[in-house]
Amino acid sequence: MKILLAVDGSEYTARMLDYLTAHKEWSNAGHAFTVFxxxxxxxxxxxxxxxxxxxxxxxxxEARVVLEPVRAALALHGIEAAFAHKVGHPADEIANFAERGKFDLVIMGSRGHGALTNLVLGSVAMKVLARCTVPVLLVR
Incomplete structure (x- = not known):
């Protein structure tokens, strides 16, 4: 499976990486990972x-500050990945990258605001869900 890991360097990225590395079916199943x-x-x-x-x-x-800790965390668990970054609005860039790259799945962390907060403030995760045609796994 071709999997896109969307990261922003927040604690929600760390939670997503913890989930990924704790579930061996993700990390040891021969998946092709790209960190974005x-x-x-x-x-x-x-x-x-x-x-x-x-x-x-x-x-x-700015990209290096976010991507280098992810690179180190994945390497610690023996997970190989490609790394990429783009300039633009995160939700649009994640959705575009996932679609153009023909990924099978996007995995990303999510803060987990309630519906009212998302309605007022929006969130990158909610916008990716709305915009992306690739399945998205949100980790809270």
């Missing part, structure tokens, strides 16, 4: 002021 992080774009005026090189470096650094 979406970096929010720098506002246009700030990007114009900073210049493209600095902005590109910022995006790479």
């Amino acid at each position: 992080n979406a970096v929010l774009p720098v506002p246009h005026r700030a990007a114009a002021f900073a210049g493209p090189d600095l902005v590109h470096t910022y995006y790479d650094d």
Whole structure:
């Protein structure tokens, strides 16, 4: 199975990784994992002021801060994965990456707000569920 692990570096990512590594049917079944992080774009005026090189470096650094601990956690459990990041709104980028990559499943952590909070604030997980045609497993 081709599985996309959507991560943001939060405690919810850590919970998702704990779930994944605790269930050997996920980690030892020959699945192909890709770890993905979406970096929010720098506002246009700030990007114009900073210049493209600095902005590109910022995006790479932000992704590295999120992806490196995940890389270490997976390696500790013997799980090999590819790593990728894109710049954009997380929900859109996760859904687009999952669909373009023809993934069989997206696994991501979720805060688990109630329905009223999601209605008012929204959440990346809820937006991925609404937008993505690939099945999504949310870990709380």
